[in-house]
Amino acid sequence: MATAPKTLPDYQEERIGSQIAADEKIVSARPHALADKVFNFCPGCTHGIVHRLVAEAIDELGIEGKTVGISPVGCSVMNYDFFNCDMIEASHGRAPAVATAVKRVHPENVVFAYQGDGDLASIGTAETVHAATRGEHITVIFINNAIYGMTGGQMAPTSLPNQVTQTSPYGRDVTKVGFPIRMSEMLATLDGPAYIERVACDSTAHIRQAKKAIKKAFENQVNGVGYSFVEVVATCPTNWGMTPQAAFDWLRENMLPYYPLGVYKDVSAEGYSNAYEAAAERAKDCPIAQKKEG
Amino acid sequence: MADQQISAASEDRVLMKGNEVLAEAAMRAGCRFFFGYPITPQTELAAYMAKKLPKIGGTFLQAESEIAAINMVYGAGAAGARAMTSSSSPGVSLKGEGISYMAGADVPGVIINVERGGPGLGGIQPSQSDYFQATRAMGHGDFFMPVLAPSTVQEMADLIYLAFDLADEYRTPAMILADGMIGQMMEPVTLPPARDPKDLPKKPWATTGTHMEREHNVINSLFLTPQKLEDTNRERFERYKKIEATQQRQELFMCDDADIVLVAFGAASRIARTAVRAARNKGIKAGLLRPITLWPFPTKAIDGIVEGGAKAFMSVELNMGQMVQDVELATRGRVPVSFYGRTGGVLPTPEEILEQIELRASELGINPAKAGE
């Protein structure tokens, strides 16, 4: 597959471009959809990797000018500064509702919500589930790192059983506080979504797969396939209390067995052109659910 | 579409229910996006929107909650559209979060509260018990928003039209504070002219996509640098000052020579007006100040009445005494202020209010003038 030659974003022309010889070609560079803002994430935080993947998808699909992103509340709260597209900061958990309205006002825009686990799977569960079941034509990027990072490491809806956090100091006791939510599996039971995949960002192989998934989630929106959701199993070295590299190991050892990677729903792979066709097939024995002709 | 109908009602002079007029006039103001959640007593409004909006290229969306609905208004407003939501007291409490974010991010939008009694689930009969909430504490943080109180079905039309204009002009949420009585009432109304959303003033700050032609727009209420947040708040309060200076609205009824001036809005003002007439028939010089804007409160009108020699104010409300505090603030101790209210959906009769006027007159030593004086 031929890809356009890579170029540097304007702001790197001087400090990086000046170091590149005339006969050298750029293999990999910062995507243009990212602004020249230093991420406010801790060193080694994988939010940054996912930001790059989102920006690369925007670059590769050539949609920066029509993309509107919705920022969450949490560590990525200020990502409205990191992307060059138009951005809206939502209140905690409400990004899917905000995205819904933006997409309804400007159907030709590409609208994405970027949310963490507390935002998406706790305070915003209702907004998440209902945007999904309405089959909103939006793209949702979900960072699951099993902890509240911004507020200093409290138990998240996705914290693992026995995981020690600031608010589960003796480990998450499932007999008292219940179990983590597997959002991808839960949302995949709904008719509204077109595409749901869980990926991880702990290795180059997984990051490659994450990139494919995120790009597809944006492509689906451009092509009118429907609501697309990518859960990225990620790390929080600071609040997990380990080095970035050890956090990758912990993710592989503990998170991946609980949150298996893979595609949980993909209507296009099933041969449908969008989520509505797939839902109609599933409800084919229900007369009222069949779309009337004319 | 050039030939697309931009109004749902074909006639301009109609007999309509208050709640439906709110919906129709909102569409005529160029609103094409309604997000709501079912609650009594404003259901006709949402039903009307559900029926008519899709016919004129608009979007009606029943949200999963009041919280989602107001955040959809936030999103649609951020994207540059005229958008609204409507609810009643308990539902409006849930909208507080979103309204605060709209205020903080300078996103216009219209919120309708067809009030019912509270606190808690309260009742479903007319009430004005959300006055404090609407004018003081609609959400966390330092902010106000225009609050308009219709007292007739005609004003339902006029004020929602105005609410959209104020919201856009000052980049603020704006509220219509109505009550179940005006909402359910049918009256003849002249509907405002229908405006095509395309002809409304442009919003260069809206998140519509950069089209690679400008820097990115950000809609945001987070300012971690204290000085930046203070500056932002100060700028907003400059706008509030302008609103207070230019947007106070009220109706004065028989206030010119009045000794006792009743202050009442919405449904209560209709009853108070009848009581004022009855008092005048008995020779008591009563008058009525009817605030149309609850925020900004019509302080200038109160100043005028005080300077005109009024001897007392009486706030008449469908609650336990909320607006009376604004009347006291505006009179600044220059004349005595009293309160009479019924609550829980109980409406006072004109006779009941007349009795209060007479009682107050005798307390203050105001003797009824002889008829014809």
Add this chain to the structure above:
Amino acid sequence: MARIIVDDVHCKGCGLCVAACPKGVLALDSERITPKGYHPAKLVDPDGCIGCSSCYMTCPDVAITVVR
């Protein structure tokens, strides 16, 4: 012949690129300090870089440009 250029403005010296490099030719540069106060990554064996972009992919601060 491939190599990397690290943008000191963005690099936070987390070391993930060092661990991700299949050739083991990256290290944190203890001689240098970025404007933010970190030791940035650098290519220690210029002949060993194969331009695979593993470092670029793993870098959480998108601080690496890979050229060939």
